[in-house]
Amino acid sequence: MEETIFACQHEGTPVELELAIPAHLLRDDLPLPNPSELEVLRHYTRLSQKNFSIDTNFYPLGSCTMKYNPRIAHEVATLPGFSRLHPATPAVAAQGLLRSLAELQGWLAELTGMAAVSLSPAAGAQGELAGVAMIRAYHQARGDTQRQRILIPQAAHGTNPASARMAGFAVTELPNLPNGDLDLDALRAALGPEVAGIMLTNPSTLGVFERQIQEVAALVHGAGALLYYDGANLNAILGRVKPGEMGFDVMHLNLHKTFATPHGGGGPGSGAVAAASRLAPYLPVPRVVGEAGSYRWESHAERPESIGQLSAYAGNIGVLLRAHAYVRRLGHTGLQRVSAYAALNANYLMHGLRRQGYTVAFAERRATHEFIISVQDLHKASAVRALDVAKRLLDFGIHAPTIYFPQLVPECLLIEPTETESKASLDRFLEVMAQIRREALEEPERLRNAPHDLPVRRVDETLAARRLQVAE
Amino acid sequence: MEETIFACQHEGTPVELELAIPAHLLRDDLPLPNPSELEVLRHYTRLSQKNFSIDTNFYPLGSCTMKYNPRIAHEVATLPGFSRLHPATPAVAAQGLLRSLAELQGWLAELTGMAAVSLSPAAGAQGELAGVAMIRAYHQARGDTQRQRILIPQAAHGTNPASARMAGFAVTELPNLPNGDLDLDALRAALGPEVAGIMLTNPSTLGVFERQIQEVAALVHGAGALLYYDGANLNAILGRVKPGEMGFDVMHLNLHKTFATPHGGGGPGSGAVAAASRLAPYLPVPRVVGEAGSYRWESHAERPESIGQLSAYAGNIGVLLRAHAYVRRLGHTGLQRVSAYAALNANYLMHGLRRQGYTVAFAERRATHEFIISVQDLHKASAVRALDVAKRLLDFGIHAPTIYFPQLVPECLLIEPTETESKASLDRFLEVMAQIRREALEEPERLRNAPHDLPVRRVDETLAARRLQVAE
Amino acid sequence: MPYIPHDSAETAAMLEAIGVARLEDLFDEIPQALQSDVSALPEGCGEARLRREMEERAAEQAPLRCFAGAGAYAHHIPAIVWEIARRGEFYSAYTPYQAEASQGTLQLLYEFQSFMTRLTGMEISNASLYDGASALAEACLMALRLRPAAREILIPEGLLPHWRRVLDALLPMQGIRLRSLPQDPQSGRLLLPGEDFPEAAALILPQINRFGVLEEVDALAHWAESHNLLRIAVVNPLALALLKAPGDWGEQGADIVVGEGQPLGVPLAAGGPYFGFLTCRRDYVRQLPGRLVAKTVDAAGQVAYCLTLQAREQHIRRAGATSNICTNQGLLVTAATIHLATLGANGLRAAAARAHQQAQRLRALLARLPGVELPHAGPVFNEFVLRLPRPAPSVRDGLLAHGFLAGVPLIELNPADDPHDLLVACTELSEDEDLDGYASALAGVLGEA
């Protein structure tokens, strides 16, 4: 069969064009293929089969919350009455949609302990950008214009500093203590009149709950700065702990993680932002406002203090509808179960791996929904790296955990099983990890040459960057 | 992962039952598994990936017309307005459906050159049964009760004799001439007052057009018998030759072949029957009757001469809607192109294989939509069988052609590419067949041990029948 | 050219390779007189146009809440069922004749067989027949092959009339006689026959019967056993989540079990495609119609699956086959298997119990309306007969405007039935608000007259 769709070079039936457009504005040729429908279907169906995915593989990718994406959510979100709505449809003709979004805003506010929610950010990073922009707007509205710096733990996700920079801030990174908690002395030292805020996630990216969070909040607020909460790890505490009650002022949620909307090979996501009341006026536009029977998008004029509009329309509606369906289906009991079983699965794996001899990063702590192991011992013993362990896992049909993140822990793997995996699936992972450990010590080449049984062998990423062949 | 769904033995949440049913009518336990939704999804998604299918493979399975199944047909057939209709919905509330079925009846009548159509048979074999039952009813209505025998060419599909027997007929098989045409002398000899009819397909299962069909029809009709047309091969002559004009009295269509509805791993099909006017009264019930704006199912009382009802409802409506969509989409020009390109692809492959040294069964004849090769020469040279060639093809991602059918030609493969395959796909098949021929002569073990690269190696069918483990 | 990939250069190259000038030349063996055209058919249209036309037709009728049953039921189908079943690898595969290239379908069918044997309490299940009614006809033929001397099948009047008509069409052609056994009009149940039937091969035992009433299957099976008749059970597969499995009926259990598979994840679709299932004792496997999948090993000794006992089938045995069936209802079985797995034991029991409870509730609600009666005293599962003060078809039609398909008038199934009787079914989709809505709409419609 054709290896690429560009090999399907039938002429097809050329089209007669009658255009009322001046010729000099037109193009001469369109160098695209003309495959038949079957060729397209076959090509992309076969490509799809080369992927790992939740639907086919255990996918314990730390920080990414690769849980089951309920298909009923897809079904209801793509009902023609929603999927064919033009974004400029007037509110009278979109009440069913607006009501659902209004409900979702309310539910997210309740879950986060925040005063108000805007659903518009397209992903976590855009939510972060919105949040730090709101912090900027807050200080500026108070005339406190010197606050140009954001504090961020070293272990934080890369989007945190990148978002802070996009909002025009300078970034200072903070260290963590050996027990995984934040170094409060370093925090105290860093706080000052030029600090606008701090971006944290809790549980942190180290897979542990920041126990001093109330102290941290007091310190930060005391210094006139605000707390941003990166909601990517919300699965760990869903329905149990509310960021608003921990002292955070503004946050985003990753609906495509915690609320089980699909990752789609890279996206789309939704990074809804939630804010305490003093930051609510700055939320990005538009939000849904109104009550039963007459919902509408609020106008720009109504929200003069808003940081504005982050994308052309109101956000990733299709993703929001899936998240809405998820909350409606699970209800408060079901949502609380999510964090319970996410924690159960993570702690079970952490204990299992420790028993096998793996080094757990914060072994004396509870795992949250994820935890870190380090294979530095294997690296010393036989030059096997975390990367090799990851690639070898693929041979067993298990997707690799996140590796080399957080960068603090050498040769680390960040493992997040999620609540939707069964005990049987976890037990198989433990078996496979035991075998990989044996192999690492006895036949390290097997790992270094892995994967062996995938559509391709190990991919040469260096050559890729050197050649840079990025289009046909 | 779990190898079978029966391994997912969670207890699940047991249900409290309050039933107004006497206890002695109830069961005690229900020995079924309770998998999670993700376990189900993962298990069956992975199973699906073990299949060859049109969507993933060239599938030149002779007599089966494995062509592309347009997805738009699936989409329209499963619109909730159709898929949620209860079969007992009164006609006033099902006009959109009934109109479509009425159109399809008319289109099929036009395409077959027949007077009337009943859409109810669930597959080709049920259509055949309907057709021979109609022949029986016709003779009986004329008091001609001695006609208890049906003639069928030896090369005919197995359902033909099996259906004749289900309608209570005895069967006599007729030989073919070396050129693929029917042996008219044998036909003459077989005809007589106890013969009710003959079942033919044209092009025949030998992949050639029966050129003497008009003579055959004259002979059969002259003997007071009727002609049944097995429409499974209609793809070869679609929109060009009408069975009704060849002299056939009644026939079925395989909508799941010619009209591109999916085979679904074994079904469903639709074996709509079409009849010339003298047989129309006997068509199975129900049919759609009426005109614009008021269609309805005809009542049983209106059709006293009908052979009756073959299944509980009106047939495989979902399949019929797909066939309707196919005809509507292609129109008469598109349908005629189907047979042209089906013939082009088959003749191209036939010539290509002959050039490689393969023995073509009727080399001096035109291929129709399919043709036969025999590998008896390879069998003699290196004990390689048609089965081995078939299994080796699988290693190249090509589904095996039909083998050992028709049984007349030793070590045969019946090859039907269909019109939806591209020249590139045919050329690759030719390349692979050339390689297989080389292998057959040079390293026959490669073929005899094939397949090598599938989810399983060659399957032990003998053991299967001996052990007969058919449920868990 | 829709669905045909060839461009003109490719077509020309291929014609040249074949050695003909034009596409039409490929048909030069066909007598000229037979070549005609089909320009009376419409011209084709684009996919967008087709979608639009069919969406318009599908939307002509506003959706109805469905209380019709009589063999086909409006059950909930979880979203994943067709999400998986529609995958191209299932949807567009052929019958799994090439086992190595069809392990997906084969293992799934094996699991289907396992589900059905467990559900029915039998040892062997085939991989589907066209529908429940034709499966029953096949079961009768099977019984007569098992009892070659017999000529008759005993058929309770409680069998659905449209199923009975299928038997009437298919069995007499082979010289088989159908003897009807009467129901008791009070209880709605089959009367234990007093006579003997020396020529009969089997008794058909529909549990639930066509009035929705549950039969005393043990007593009936006993009677059949003592008269040396085979027992052919006809069951609703979802009801079997609660009801005694036919394998446990009487002393010896049923011999053959058939049913309509539609309640297991198959859309109503105005009557099809559905699927029939058939399970039986292991001894009878060589008389089984339809396909059968077995677990075996491959050349490397690994577990593998394949079709088995194909010598029963038409493609091998031709006129001597156990049935003429070839194409069956594979895709529906695919959906049903996924459906069974998705609901699981607990989900099936919950759905069945809920359908039953809502039927009980609705029956009580409706029976309170003036002039409305319940003609049958026997216990019901999810369906019951309502005797209306007016002819059922017109009442049913009147309820359409209120958004309800109120049921199936018995007279539309069987002209001899009481024209006032309406067969009403609930499923787990019948919510309380629907029952109340139905009751008040019915009160309104009855009040109008």
Added chain:
Amino acid sequence: MPYIPHDSAETAAMLEAIGVARLEDLFDEIPQALQSDVSALPEGCGEARLRREMEERAAEQAPLRCFAGAGAYAHHIPAIVWEIARRGEFYSAYTPYQAEASQGTLQLLYEFQSFMTRLTGMEISNASLYDGASALAEACLMALRLRPAAREILIPEGLLPHWRRVLDALLPMQGIRLRSLPQDPQSGRLLLPGEDFPEAAALILPQINRFGVLEEVDALAHWAESHNLLRIAVVNPLALALLKAPGDWGEQGADIVVGEGQPLGVPLAAGGPYFGFLTCRRDYVRQLPGRLVAKTVDAAGQVAYCLTLQAREQHIRRAGATSNICTNQGLLVTAATIHLATLGANGLRAAAARAHQQAQRLRALLARLPGVELPHAGPVFNEFVLRLPRPAPSVRDGLLAHGFLAGVPLIELNPADDPHDLLVACTELSEDEDLDGYASALAGVLGEA
């Protein structure tokens, strides 16, 4: 428990392995004061109930024929597009960081990049940004990284106002100034600026502009070239099937091209998820925001694909990344790639031409109505402004009852615009009967007043 497989025995065994008694103990590191509950949220419901509720909401509004555009268009999406894109292996995969386990997504993205570079006439394409407007903001940031001394971006008033607002939100935070360039009210086209802009990095060139009018892109690009400004083209990807590729604008072509991908197989979905695309010159690749896939080889020398130049991205470069984007719009790109392949060159040209022709036809039809005017003289693609005798919002609202979404009132995009102006778009789905229906419904609504 929806979506959680554990039964109580499994839960107990796992708790024991961990060494805690109850699930709650797993949260014992969390200060008690912080533990709260969320019982204010509703109770959960079954899948059937959820489906029912949402179907009801989705059906509250009868379908409207869509003539609204302004950046999002009601195009036909062939059935296979989402049939494939929804496959679990695409739908439920993560970003393809593990190349060996993601060759499907990676090759598809590589093909997407190939489609987009060919369509736009550029050398490099990323693998998507959030939407067209935010992609334009990224393009501006990129331009400023390429011209570190500059502080300004030149923005024609012809840019869609809602896109402009996104720039207003995102760029000033980094100290960037936005300079507006006026349009000619007669032609609806951008006026060639007379002045110099020494602090500007780039000129944004929207082809088509927000009045639906086609700009003289060559002349404008020339002007920018001669003023040493980078050219950022903003295009409708479907229109590029006909219109000159930005890579060919002026002498040197555009430097960066962005656009909204929605017209390529993405459902309208009330505004998202859509995707933004961004292509550029090869020289600028290290300033590219977002993901990039390259073709390479595996350890056995076979073709393979992987993400490349990740050092531009936040997960490596953190605060120094070219953008903060992480999750992008992968699934929409999946659909768009399949859509582009399915339509092919000919299908894209046919769809674009048809949209254009129907817009021409509708424009002529509507301009005949009394009091209706066409304010702009410039050529259009598939969208045009209609000046109505009454305020556009009320006319639009009046047409809803006739089943038409008549367009987008300009005043709803930009309060400073003429309240009588309505932006009307056609696509290949606008059939003749729809145009006629629109015209007569509009005549009716205008007549009413």
